[in-house]
Amino acid sequence: MKNTESNFGVGDILATNAFFYYKRLENAWCFYRDILGFQTVADYGFAKIMRVAQTSFVTLVDSDSGMHNAQEPKSVTLAMVTEQVTAWYDYLVASGIPMHRKLEIRAGSPHDGFVTIDPEGYFLEFECFNSHQENISLLPLLSSLDTTYAAHGNRPQELGVKATVLWLYYHDLSSAQQFHEGLLGVEPLVDQGWAKVYPISSSGFIGFVDGEHGLHKPTKQKCVTVSFITDNVDSWFQRAAGWNDFDLLTPKITHESERVRLFVSTDPEGYYFEWDTFLIHNDNADLLRQLRKCRI
Template identity: 35%
Template sequence: EIRDLSRRFGRLLGYPSSAINNLLAENSEFRGLEDFQIQGQELIWFFQDLNKAKDFYAEKLGLKLLEENASSATFQIAGDSRLVLKSVADSEYSGQEAKSVALALLTDNLEAWYEHVQKENIPVKYSLKQNPEGAHDGFVAIDPEGYLLEFEMFRQHPENEILMPELQSLEPQSTKLGSNLNFYGSVTWLYYKDMLPMEIFMTENLGLRLSADQGWAKIYRVSENSYLGLVDEKRGMNSFAEEKLVEVKFDLKDANGWEEYLEKTSVDSTRIKNTFKDLGGYLFRF
């Protein structure tokens, strides 16, 4: 295909994927998500006891409740980054699927959050680790039904040269617990057996830009406050699973345009309207 040859030629010339995407967009029908105006991202988790989960995120983490109904609740993490809690009973899931996902809550107040988590008796999977010479610090807590919450702070480091200016431009959003217990963004960590095809999918199919390369983990910016992170299951704190109790939704201003584009370009004959799956089987909505 001409597009594949163009990408190979671009790589031979040393062009980054973003530059190749721009040239293809100017000279072909190729489009990425950004062309349809990404306005935010929602991470969707499913719970057996929705009321208990809502209380946890509203009261123990102090997140702002944006909207709710009998089967779901939407919380703001920061800016255009949101966490949606849904009832398993009102979904197509059994609730036994693996939680092959983690949510990084980005904050520069790790010590305050760690003290708060301990005070609230929230289970901790990995205790607070800090290394002034490292690329990032953090700790990992567990929510009421086993989803992993990574409280994380990134540092000035060679692998964060693109990421840090992006993060430093964000305004921390206070939770109702206090101004020092705040977040300014999130990373949705997804877990894979084979990373290289997924890296290609993110840059060449979705047109997302790489913000940080940790070797076994890659971080892509989706919107102002939201990132997607790909993790090699061999090194990550979760494992790949065929069936998973998680979905991701992109808030697109021109969702109809992206749907029409997928109709013309997708090779997945089983794709359901306004959704697509990545190579690891994660379901994305828009």
């Protein structure tokens, strides 16, 4: 009988990370580095780990070397939570970056923002959560965070990122909530009706969306891997291995190039979830320095 009891939690998850997969990795890297101004904290050649916010990362992967094919549907949206949403919009429009959804500012709205498109079609949302009853539990957490500013490139120095929300899209939102609340030991922080936001790391949030209402429809394949960075990959493996409907893609914890210990599973609707413990290695020096800050 597999475990279904929630006696665990996300307290030892240091940071969130999302793996995106590209046919032209160098082109994508230039966009995230030079236009968005994200810091590259580890460069493995075929993969670049970039810091987005205090405990939020995105990893750009050459699809020829990754777990996903770049042709798979990009059923994911990475949202940057910022207090400078209008200035971000003006900057990206002036930089010639295409928009999927133009900036909307609405009086009394719980959130305002816009959606842009990266070089290979991933949706990137820039969003401000406003003073609103819907956000009453979220706003104190955001106010406690340091803003992350540009590390590189053309991004104006005044444009910051407070946090990230990784939005995932489901056929059965209620079942997805029940599954992940149990596995991760979390409760919803923001309830938007057809979308729920959960805390994972201090600046890294995950959002589960009813695919009938979101930016994407649910798809069988998804060109993304959701990653949680932790010091306790062994404990998470034991938990995942005993969890109903969580299928292990790696039957044991694996070592990749002496840089990371990890395992990968799929949730009931096929999203890949990976837990990573990064090891002492020259290629991880900058990343480990950032992760030490996450422990403070």
